[in-house]
Amino acid sequence: MDVASEHSTDHDAHHGPAKGFTRWVYTTNHKDIGTMYLWLAFAMFLIGGSMAMVIRAELFQPGLQLVQPGFFNQMTTMHGLIMVFGAVMPAFVGLANWLIPMMIGAPDMALPRMNNLSFWILPFAFGLLLLTLFMDGGGPNFGWTFYAPLSTQYAPPSVTFFIFSIHLMGLSSIMGAINVIATIINMRAPGMTLMKMPLFVWTWLITAFLLLAAMPVLAGVVTMMLMDINFGTSYFSAAGGGDPVLFQHLFWFFGHPEVYIMILPAFGIISHIVPAFSRKRLFGYSSMVYATASIAILSFMVWAHHMFTVGLPLAGELFFMYATMMIAVPTGVKVFNWISTMFRGSLTLETPMLFAIAFIVLFTIGGFSGLMLAISPADFQYQDTYFVVAHFHYVLVPGAIFSIIAAAYFWLPKWCGRMYDEKLGKIHFWWSFVGLNLTFFPMHFVGLAGMPRRIPDYALQFADFNMISSIGAFIFGTAQLFFLYIVVKCILTGEKAPACPWEGAEGLEWTLPSPAPYHSFTVPPKFED
Amino acid sequence: MNHQHYYVPEQSHWPIVAAFALFFLAAGTAHTIIHGQPLLLIIGLGAIAYLFVGWFGEVIRENQAGLLDNDQVDRSFRLGMGWFIFSEVMFFAAFFGALFYIRHFSVPWLAGEGAKGISHMLWPAFEASWPVMSPPDSARFPGPEETVDPWHLPFINTLLLVSSSITLTIAHHALKKGHRAVVIAWMFVTVALGVSFLVVQGYEYHEAYTQMGLTLHAGVYGATFFILTGFHGMHVTLGTIILIVMLSRILRGHFSARRHFGFEASAWYWHFVDVVWLGLFIFVYVL
Numbered sequence: 001m002d003v004a005s006e007h008s009t010d011h012d013a014h015h016g017p018a019k020g021f022t023r024w025v026y027t028t029n030h031k032d033i034g035t036m037y038l039w040l041a042f043a044m045f046l047i048g049g050s051m052a053m054v055i056r057a058e059l060f061q062p063g064l065q066l067v068q069p070g071f072f073n074q075m076t077t078m079h080g081l082i083m084v085f086g087a088v089m090p091a092f093v094g095l096a097n098w099l100i101p102m103m104i105g106a107p108d109m110a111l112p113r114m115n116n117l118s119f120w121i122l123p124f125a126f127g128l129l130l131l132t133l134f135m136d137g138g139g140p141n142f143g144w145t146f147y148a149p150l151s152t153q154y155a156p157p158s159v160t161f162f163i164f165s166i167h168l169m170g171l172s173s174i175m176g177a178i179n180v181i182a183t184i185i186n187m188r189a190p191g192m193t194l195m196k197m198p199l200f201v202w203t204w205l206i207t208a209f210l211l212l213a214a215m216p217v218l219a220g221v222v223t224m225m226l227m228d229i230n231f232g233t234s235y236f237s238a239a240g241g242g243d244p245v246l247f248q249h250l251f252w253f254f255g256h257p258e259v260y261i262m263i264l265p266a267f268g269i270i271s272h273i274v275p276a277f278s279r280k281r282l283f284g285y286s287s288m289v290y291a292t293a294s295i296a297i298l299s300f301m302v303w304a305h306h307m308f309t310v311g312l313p314l315a316g317e318l319f320f321m322y323a324t325m326m327i328a329v330p331t332g333v334k335v336f337n338w339i340s341t342m343f344r345g346s347l348t349l350e351t352p353m354l355f356a357i358a359f360i361v362l363f364t365i366g367g368f369s370g371l372m373l374a375i376s377p378a379d380f381q382y383q384d385t386y387f388v389v390a391h392f393h394y395v396l397v398p399g400a401i402f403s404i405i406a407a408a409y410f411w412l413p414k415w416c417g418r419m420y421d422e423k424l425g426k427i428h429f430w431w432s433f434v435g436l437n438l439t440f441f442p443m444h445f446v447g448l449a450g451m452p453r454r455i456p457d458y459a460l461q462f463a464d465f466n467m468i469s470s471i472g473a474f475i476f477g478t479a480q481l482f483f484l485y486i487v488v489k490c491i492l493t494g495e496k497a498p499a500c501p502w503e504g505a506e507g508l509e510w511t512l513p514s515p516a517p518y519h520s521f522t523v524p525p526k527f528e529d
Numbered sequence: 530m531n532h533q534h535y536y537v538p539e540q541s542h543w544p545i546v547a548a549f550a551l552f553f554l555a556a557g558t559a560h561t562i563i564h565g566q567p568l569l570l571i572i573g574l575g576a577i578a579y580l581f582v583g584w585f586g587e588v589i590r591e592n593q594a595g596l597l598d599n600d601q602v603d604r605s606f607r608l609g610m611g612w613f614i615f616s617e618v619m620f621f622a623a624f625f626g627a628l629f630y631i632r633h634f635s636v637p638w639l640a641g642e643g644a645k646g647i648s649h650m651l652w653p654a655f656e657a658s659w660p661v662m663s664p665p666d667s668a669r670f671p672g673p674e675e676t677v678d679p680w681h682l683p684f685i686n687t688l689l690l691v692s693s694s695i696t697l698t699i700a701h702h703a704l705k706k707g708h709r710a711v712v713i714a715w716m717f718v719t720v721a722l723g724v725s726f727l728v729v730q731g732y733e734y735h736e737a738y739t740q741m742g743l744t745l746h747a748g749v750y751g752a753t754f755f756i757l758t759g760f761h762g763m764h765v766t767l768g769t770i771i772l773i774v775m776l777s778r779i780l781r782g783h784f785s786a787r788r789h790f791g792f793e794a795s796a797w798y799w800h801f802v803d804v805v806w807l808g809l810f811i812f813v814y815v816l
Contacts, residue, residue: 220623
């Protein structure tokens with residue numbers, strides 16, 4: 001080692017966080033960046049959540065009650081966009097930032113300045129997206145999937161700003177994914193071979209590949225929209241020889257891997273929490289890795305199952321139907337592995353474990369309704385009904401969101417050095433659990449009975465179930481304000497946490513003191529399996 | 530190797546400058562398109578230029594100070610650049626995919642062929658051909674009168690770009706052997722070839738617009754033609770700028786025969802742009 005780098009490491013080792021706001025704005029520290037990601041995600045969760053509250057308030061009773069249909073459309077659109085791009089994805093990136101370097105024994109992420117850039121793009125991107133709500137003609141109102149020609153020929157002028165905010169988010173995701181890959185491939189502690197990596201690291205590595213393959217396609221498709229809207233091209237207009245269905249193919253080529261981008265890291269989290277509270281090693285580690293990889297590969301071969309009713313050739317319908325059903329196999333492997341991990345374990349039901357068990361049960365319900373939707377002929381009945389809404393909310397709320405909440409409870413002691421209030425955590429769990437099932441379970445019924453999604457009014461026979469859904473939504477929404485209270489209380493006045501507050505938890509991150517020092521592993525730790 | 534310490538940079542103001550610059554660039558472009566006022570965009574472009582000079586300048590200074598002379602840091606850069614290029618491949622894959630879909634599925638269907646030929650009822654007079662010379666609604670999208678002959682300007686461009694990849698590789702080999710004068714000479718040639726490519730393409734676009742009626746409005750052929758060649762042209766422009774920066778760094782004696790990843794990354798990028806061109810030449814121009 002030469003003199004210059006000796007000097008720099010000495011310097012690194014001694015400085016703690018900078019004071020004041022420059023600590024956050026100029027930071028290159030993975031923990032600071034992770035914290036900012038998590039708070040941004042939570043803020044977006046509340047904003048997107050309040051949009052959901054507007055939707056549910058409007059749907060509380062049939063007839064137009066509170067908002068104009070145009071505004072209702074903007075709410076459904078923005079709720080989806082903000083929850084997908086603003087809440088779930090940044091939350092997982094925040095967790096990756098906090099956890100991956102600690103789990104693999106690295107000093108930081110591989111490319112720390114770019115890491116900070118990928119965070120700081122996001123407040124600008126979401127600022128721009130939210131600003132569109134105040135522009136002439138209102139914000140995006142064409143659904144979060146922004147199908148052409150609704151989003152091209154019939155869109156409000158603000159769609160151009162929407163396109164550029166999507167570009168910014170994509171840029172941030174791509175840089176984040178590159179950083180994750182470089183970190184995991186290059187920064188592991190000596191002895192940590194690939195097949196000894198913690199599963200959260202594995203699932204994030206695969207997620208990062210999905211991001212790198214999917215986000216550029218999204219950038220491409222919104223660029224084509226931009227050109228159709230402003231420069232007279234005809235990619236999505238049959239009048240010029242293009243095809244609106246092309247939009248859907250390109251969008252879902254991004255969109256389906258995106259679904260797995262939002263669930264694979266959740267699988268990783270659950271694979272940490274279930275063994276910890278079962279006091280057993282994870283059952284079937286290597287099959288978990290292979291199942292994750294299989295899901296990732298399959299996710300690029302199933303996109304047209306979102307488009308069964310658009311007019312695909314029969315061969316396409318069949319191919320995408322069977323390919324989609326195949327995803328149930330690796331997913332089933334995972335679910336059975338978690339259950340086998342719990343089997344004959346000494347289980348305790350602390351808050352993270354409650355959320356994890358709820359994840360396994362409710363995500364499986366979402367998976368089963370997914371199988372129903374995968375059956376192409378049946379999908380002709382379900383397409384664009386509340387059954388679809390019920391399906392993907394069962395996958396995303398008790399799936400992605402519950403796993404993020406579980407991760408927050410599980411690693412909060414490591415992050416801030418204090419324990420949350422276990423009793424309040426359990427109340428939060430049951431409050432959320434009841435709220436979410438009340439909200440989304442009745443949607444299966446109204447959907448099967450034919451209630452269309454994205455419409456501010458509905459036929460009278462759907463009134464009772466919709467009222468139950470709305471009440472459930474308000475219950476679930478307030479539960480998340482309670483979560484905010486629990487987290488703030490923990491940070492400010494929680495009991496001091498030991499290095500490893502969980503009896504059964506394993507992994508390098510628990511060998512560090514709580515809270516984890518500003519620079520975790522300046523020298524790589526010895527990793528012994 | 531494992532005992533070296535990884536270089537974690539100090540706090541830096543460049544990321545937040547970059548976030549501002551990108552915001553102005555994005556919002557400014559949208560604002561220019563909608564309201565026709567380029568002020569925000571100009572601020573954005575200025576900020577981007579300031580950012581590139583400033584941030585990359587800082588990395589170059591760190592590099593000259595030996596802070597980045599570390600195998601592990603070097604691998605991070607390699608992984609970063611490699612996967613960035615992968616994301617670029619996927620970006621172009623979207624447009625190539627669109628081209629294939631339009632050519633092989635949607636245009637034939639629109640003309641009544643194949644599994645979804647029922648859409649022929651929209652424009653019963655439409656006949657399939659590639660390139661689509663008369664789009665279904667020719668009043669809104671007047672088709673091109675003729676298309677670019679691949680064996681004139683595009684073929685010249687193929688020669689230019691392929692030879693530039695070769696000259697760049699010669700320069701790289703010379704750099705590894707420490708023959709500075711040879712490196713500089715071949716880098717000049719490479720940059721000149723890149724610039725010539727852009728000049729020829731500019732001329733081709735000019736002819737397409739003024740003489741062939743091949744425009745963005747000319748229906749789906751023009752649309753796919755310009756998005757593929759246009760984004761490629763932007764990448765060549767960026768690549769040429771990168772090579773000019775590399776040349777000026779070589780002139781200042783920046784790279785050593787052992788460590789010159791900045792140069793290698795630029796070369797990877799240039800070869801990638803070259804490969805995309807070969808795809809374009811075959812699928813957009815020839816076939």
